[in-house]
Amino acid sequence: MSAVASSRRGPVLPVWLIATIAGVFLLLYAYVVWTALAFLVQQASGVEGLTGYGWFVLLLPIVFPLVVFGGAFAIGWKRSAGQFALVLLTGLGLVAAFWLNIFAYAAASSALYGG
Template sequence: MSASETTPAGPADTPKTIAAPRWVVAAVAGFFGLFYAYAVWTAVSFLLQQAGADGGLTGYGWFVLLLPIVFPIIVFVAAVLVGRRRRILPLSLVMFAGLTVVAVFWLNVFSLTFTASASIYVR
């Protein structure tokens, strides 16, 4: 082999990213999970409050007000699956980004209930 020829890089030559330990992933997910659970609990409370109003909800109203209950759970699971093999900071950023998406969705649903009340509530 001459000096101008290069040897292929082996597995020992490639940099390896080290994921956070499982207990750290669980702790970060648990910490952010409390905020996601708060979003779900708030959505359940709002649904029960609106369903108990005079006349109740239409089918569309139930659909619109059930989405904020299911959506944070889906986003939390997706954020954990995306961030579980990463370090602590990227995992925290993924969880926080998911939480901001949940907050924006909740505000959209909340504003929809006030602007489109004719189609959500039975009159």
């Protein structure tokens, strides 16, 4: 057996367990995306509307969780169940911190509104 063939290994977990863990965390990530989308719609339909910069800033928390979930899934799917869940939970914490930063910036900045 060559070194390349021996270094490749399949997932440690069964596929159903990977799908279950990823599905539970995907629901949490989807909640963040849905909340960010609702906030974007609320701000865009407000009295002042959004500037181009405001659209950019408020679209970021919609795209960012999808990218982080993809990265966390790619990093963790070949690990044990606990490690896989921990990687996805770490990504969710990163997404939550990013969302709070965007929310605080939107509340404090007037550059996003008035378009």
